[in-house]
Amino acid sequence: MPAQYGVAPRVRIGQGKWFNLLWLLPIGFALALIAIAVAKGLRDLPAVESFIRTYPGMSELPAGAPVGFPAWLAWQHVLNAFLMIFLIRAGVTILADHPRLYWTRHSTPGRDWFRIQKPVPTDPLYTAKQDSITLPDGVGLPGRRHSIGLARWWHLGVDTLWLVNGIVFYVLIFSTGQWMRLVPIHWDVIPNAISVAIQYASLDWPAESGWTNYNSLQLIAYFITVFIAAPLALITGLGMSPALSTRFRRISSIFSIQVARSLHFLVLCWFVAFIVVHVALVVTTGALRNLNHMYAARDDESWVGFGFFAISLVVMIVGWVAATPFTYRHPRIVQRVGFALIGPAQRLFEHIDSKPGQYTDKDISPYFWHNGNYPDTEEFQRLQADDFAAYRLTIGGLVENPVTLSLAEVRALPYHEQITQHFCIQGWSGVAKWGGVSMRTILDLVQPKPEAKWVVFYSYAVGPEGGLYYDAQAIEQMSYKLTMLAYDMNGEPVSFGHGAPLRLRNETQLGFKMVKWIKGIEFVEQFADVGGGLGGYNNDHEFFGYRQSI
């Protein structure tokens, strides 16, 4: 897609007022100056000096707490920092694909609380894809407009490595006692942290002894990062999965995908702020000694730690610079490796056959985004002109009883209705009531042969690069309670924009798998011979995956 840049981050205040976050730079600078003046003033007060003497900044460690850092900790720290580069950059690219955040599952234009894009235009057929924005290549991973397919492989693939590293870290800190240095266990961390804050702000910094014991402010920051932010990143990430959200109804009715996505973003903000402050303090509070602690497992002022740090920095910079060009040159490798890493988890969640009844009429979204490429062929326009009287749905392939059905015949089949939530890969969501035919009814009608493993849905619409839009679904999911062909939406015939006359609903999957404007259905043994061979138009052209339960 042609590049399109967004706007500086904005936060909504009240109904229609937006605050440009760039203002935080001068405001933050002014506040920092005020904080310094106040802290300096405070330190002239005898009461404050005696408070700082009583609470110099460190909480006592439990008996037997380890001294210094083992080599495994150093390695895990390096690996963590390296992986974070790709996680964060790919995460920002995913955000840029739907550059708005909401607190409710409705994703209503104007109700976003945060955006890096202009307000939504009034065109009723405006699509979420049109709304996506470009990031500079060095910032995003990969960054190009609507490169979410590749960004997700980076994000989810690297995430599995990051999680493994994190699990190893948890196991090791708890089995070696290193946890004692990361978990506040005494209430005096609070006054000590306040004391440290005053000392930092007054520019008369506390004594450093990170080798044996962090100061209390540092301790709290590390504790939040390791035990709150990191688990929250995982939980909020999973909170965006369609399969899990339709399965865990109670949790997802409070903790909707949009709450998850917004919190996921706030976790990112925490990590970025943490990294900035952490690195700044490492450098300004005795860089050589600090680097020896974490990169050479020694407590002196030699250049050894700096040497290891410099090597890791070179690796990080090379990784940073190479990742985007590599992705553009070898997108299929990124797609394949990403799928190898996260695919097993996606497959696991696909086995969830959720119950209907999670939502009621009052949950229906007032606005439901449109997406994709609209059909514009003459053939489709003719069908549409006479209300699809000449429409025929052909269902064939590996079935005992191939059929060709008019829309009236489809409507004559037993009626199935469900109110469900749609999860677009780009991040928006919406609830709608779908009426039509259960895919179970279709299976009963056509009797798939035992060899049939995949069910391919073909559309009347072509994709953005030409070629029919299609998608292959695992046959197992076709008999799920919430898989259906919809001809009604919210009590009316499905509109042109939402896929008239017939579109698929498969609630374990992300929205792109739900083909609109269905022309035909084919049962096949494998999808390698269909389209580009990767199981769907988006997989062939946009590097998505054929399993997208996350």
Ligand SMILES: Nc1nc2c(c(=O)[nH]1)N[C@H]1C(S)=C(S)[C@@H](COP(=O)(O)O)O[C@H]1N2
């Ligand atoms: N034929 C066709 N079907 C399609 C698409 C498309 O581009 N072409 N886009 C998909 C995507 S990415 C989404 S999110 C949903 C959007 O459905 P909606 O427009 O009804 O919200 O349709 C899916 N089905």
Ligand SMILES: [Mo]
């Ligand atoms: Mo989508």
